[in-house]
Amino acid sequence: MQTKKCQVLIIGAGPGGYVAAIRAGQLGLSTIIVEGEKAGGTCLIRGCIPSKALIHAAHRFHDLAKHAKDSGHMGISIPGPAELSMSGMVGWKDGIVDKLNKGVEHLLKSSGAELINGWAEFQDAKTVKVGSGKDAMIIEGENVILANGSVPIELPFMKFNDNVISSREALALEELPKHVVVVGGGYIGLELGITYRMLGSEVTIVEAMDSILPIFDKELRRPLELFVKKNKIKVHTGVFAKGSEDTKDGRTKLFYVDKNAKEGTKPEELIADKILVTVGRKPNTAALNPTGVALDERGFVKVNNRCETNMKGVYAIGDVCDSGEMLAHVASFQGEMVAEIISGAKRAYDPVAVPAIVFTEPEIVSVGLSPEEAKAAGHPVIVGKFPLAANGRSLTQEAEKTGGFVRVCAREDDHRILGIQAVGTHVSELVGEWTLALEMGALLEDIAGTIHAHPTMTEMTHEAVLATLGHAIHTV
């Protein structure tokens, strides 16, 4: 059996692993990265990128309907309603995914890292076997980076099948389901639920908590809740899914009960074409047992702020480790950092703030502390808001229709910015400035003293900061 040796062995070519591999290659370390599927990981192949493509396409489709129906919205009319081909749309999405996948493979190659296709089977923490039979090979790394990522959580009483699907399948449906029931009103369920609603499916969301997207505060959620209501997405909160059953006509039935219902209460039923289960993701640690790395009580690989596990020379990054949020940009940052640490640099994972975006309609963006979190942390807090409805650029692209705003939270005494959040159409691209402001230790005066280009949505950041200081210009 062929044996390969390298300085850096990376398991998983998602946004954590492939970035680690490219950086390690740039640093001149001999690097092998093993991936069982296509390079790009959940993010690129079956998560962030495909979902954003479908979201964009769904809104395009939905908007076209306005021009047909209202015959003349914006002075544009089309002769009849737009027609949807799901396979065409999914094909278009796959084209984007393929382009990015090829790009990643090319970048890996250019950096000198070797991409090996196959599932890695650990022999010990620093040795994996890839492939079987005469094609099998052993790869030994002086350093190992676990970038195994995460997988959708499957409900034990409602196993995945043709009709009970995860986000992965929801991004590749060849036929538009008439009724989609989404179990779990978190960000993945809402992004996909709204997408299918925009494409014309009937959508029902079943959520155990008392509201959808409970990780965000009420004020931020409100415009989203209004959009959901206005677009006739049905929401059942405070209920538990109990199981599903296929119907005779090839559809499926979801059973659910009120969370306060007594034992033995007859469950309610919902008939659906697809049940989309988005109750969260869990670290993909199934293959890690032979490595001996320690896991925390939730099953994540335990790491310190250098992403070092309990095994010397074995690192874990991204969704599989217990450091940082389960976000692609966290994984990439950690991947780059670990490659540099292996090369001898002194680095640590210590961000001031990690941006988080929900690509619903309207979008929700948060970086740093919300006012409630800031108060809970003991900060004396001042808050300022600015609505999209008062921003010229927002009006010109109809972004104000969903009633969004930008909200700034700062310390009252020294004016350091603690957090910025927004909800609204197209607000996601604003987050770069906010994250940089927090990382640079910006005060309200720093943003107030920065000229923001007109006409752009970034002016809202400026105005929300002025509002926090008590003197916004374009609002009263």
Added chain:
Amino acid sequence: MGVYEFKLPDIGEGVVEGEVVEWMVSVGDVIKEDDPILSVMTDKATVEIPSPVNGVVSKIIGEPGDILPVGEVCIEFEVDGDGNTSATPAAKEAVKVEETPKVEKATKAKPEPVAVKAAAPVSAPEPVVRAAGTKALASPAVRQRARQANIDLQLVAGSGPAGRISHADLDRHIAGGAGGATSFAPLGSSTKTKLTGTEEIKVIGLRRKIADSMMASYSSIAHFSYFEEVDITALEELRQHLNATRPDGAPKLTYLPFIMQALVKALRESPECNALYDDESNVVTRHQAIHLGIATQTDRGLYVPVVKHVEAMDIWQSAVEMVRVTSATREGKAGADELSGSTFTITSLGRLGGLGATPIINKPEVGILGVHNAKERAVVRNGQIVVRRMMNLSSSWDHRVVDGHDGATLVQRVKTYLENPATIFM
């Protein structure tokens, strides 16, 4: 006429390079053999290099502050006769071309010394008080630099709004002081004028050696400090008695020889404290011999001459040898041998002894003892306030290899010996 190339000679055991402190000659000077031409600083000492020949200086390589590798040409002379370069002029050019960059490279390897503009309190901004209980504000680049230098940003004074820490603030912190606090514009009318001049002092020579070794120690050793007071009333009586009856030619005893002898006893009982830690190979070497470094301030800066084998000396020998090595060092006559090899260091500021200090360990040693002013103080003994002669000891330890318990034990042992001086001699 020929050209005589002079290579920087081997100036001591294990010395591979030296820093130019001063050229005593310049191009065109007529030099006799053995005239001093160059002063070079090595890890161990400053050495004067004499001229090897009679001749005229034709070329000088390296300016004050530059590092010259041993064995590289540093000066050329025009001499009568053939000189020592048999090469043809063309071939010699080729040699020069090769050598010159080497010197430059050695120079570049060190940071530009003038970059440390620590001595500019006039222009240093005042630190801004950070809101209580908040994290230090600093950009990712500043945080990365601090991480690299093992600096906790919570301890750095920031001069930006809300106490934000800039690169300049970090520079000041590293240079040793937060800065800024001493410069206030006077309030109201004053006949005094504002001063705006600054003076740049090149950090070279011994100053830079001190800077480098202090930083090497401070940034790599996890220092902890421990303080104790010692009742030296009995020791003082003994010292007075010994001085009054001292043998002919013996020096007057200060406290230091007693402390040295007490250390000999205590270090034998705490061998983990008389050790050198090679943190690259992770080996601690405990020494039976006790070679005590004595931190000594000179006109040129701080040196640490060494009294070797104190364990084989009596108190008088300790005193004589300590006076000899420290005097030689002050006069610039100490050799490399006398300035290296210590296994433990004592630092005493003499009259500036003060109450306490947090001495920096003389790496690769693992501990250092600071000695402070002895004076009469009111202390409580058996419920009564009495006057006793008291002296404070400070110590710092390398917590990577010496735990608090061990460092404290050593100091307590020293204290016990000094408070019961007869036991030092048992």
